[in-house]
Amino acid sequence: MITDLFEEIYAKILEYDTIIIHRHVRPDPDALGSQLGLKALITKKFPEKKVYAVGTDVENLSFMGTMDQVENEAYENALVIITDTANRPRIDDKRYTKGKFLIKIDHHPDEDIYGDISLVNTQASSCSEIIADLAISLDARLPMNAEAARLFYGGIIGDTGRFLYPATTSKTMRIVSELMEYDFSASEMGQMMNTNSKKIANLSGYVLQNIEVNDLGVAHVILTQEALEQFGADDSDTAPVVPLPGTIEGIVCWGIFVEQATGGFRCRLRSKGPVINEVAKRHGGGGHPLASGANAADIAEIEEIIREFDELVVAWQK
Structure with a gap:
């Protein structure tokens, strides 16, 4: 075909x-x-x-x-x-x-x-x-x-x-x-x-220093407008930092949540095993089973995505 x-x-x-x-x-x-x-x-x-x-x-x-x-x-x-x-x-x-x-x-x-x-x-x-x-x-x-x-x-x-x-x-x-x-x-x-620019290198350091990981191996980082401005970066500069959490031992799936100048957050979601694209679909996005994108209106929706990731990891580990 x-x-x-x-x-x-x-x-x-x-x-x-x-x-x-x-x-x-x-x-x-x-x-x-x-x-x-x-x-x-x-x-x-x-x-x-x-x-x-x-x-x-x-x-x-x-x-x-x-x-x-x-x-x-x-x-x-x-x-x-x-x-x-x-x-x-x-x-x-x-x-x-x-x-x-x-x-x-x-x-x-x-x-x-x-x-x-x-x-x-x-x-x-x-x-x-x-x-x-x-x-x-x-x-x-x-x-x-x-x-x-x-x-x-x-x-x-x-x-x-x-x-x-x-x-x-x-x-x-x-x-x-x-x-x-x-x-x-x-x-x-x-x-x-x-090869990354100095601002991407600095942003990478910020991600690694500020990543939060729970006991299930679900990790996240929120990149606020203030954090981006600190390094002279914007949303288009965040793609190179998305794989970084996956290099850390014990992390199973993760999200990089990028605050938009117009409001809300762009959600860059990744996984080493649990299928995450259904979560992405529920939050205005989609993508591959292990690499997806979504949108969050506010911090509360980010927290909901993290809770859904927790549930996925528990089911996946069983």
Whole structure:
């Protein structure tokens, strides 16, 4: 079935002269790797096509690439492809609805079904893995190139935590092996993704110093606006600190709760075992079984999420 969808997507790429690629707001390496990697594939094979990647640029991921500026008129007869975005409210740049044909490519649980073609593979480690697999499967019709390989590699190591997370499979490693045959430096990409600014380093120290862990191994840190301002940071700078609690012995699941300037908290939720995405859904979010996001209106809702995590851990330990 997936190879059939590869063929359908390729047929649409052939059909359209203008292709506009979107991904989710507040992008991570996989969002950018899948989006920009797909652009690199298409532009290399079809230089006559107009191919754009749109959305907000991210300063600390600028080594992945930058976004294009696109006029509204470009959407009139365009193929629009959305990568790495489970639900429509999270798509960056709402003009995606103005295209003529819409394709969704994603690896998150398919709870918001959209797109004229929808390729969702929840067994894949990342959206970058899916699109790399598409290129490998299509072979000479949409051949891999060094820039696309670099971007897909960055997306995969970002979403697998350098191959530490359970989503890493033997297929992931086979695809990575093929990507590393191309002329880019995997170690350089890893180093760039592992290098943080001084403010992120200081924020990391704050997280480690202020983490609260209960007897069940449920941990949390609340990053208030005051704490963020102390380091000259904002919500977009918090992604690198999310894995830190998982490096501490005894922590089973955790939340980083980031106060928003507009009120409420963004909840970055992670787990080493208990499935947490149902908790995320109950609090206006969703995601993967072990990595999800949600929203909390106030401290009371944060406390409720922590209580729900406690219950999950108790059931999981049994």
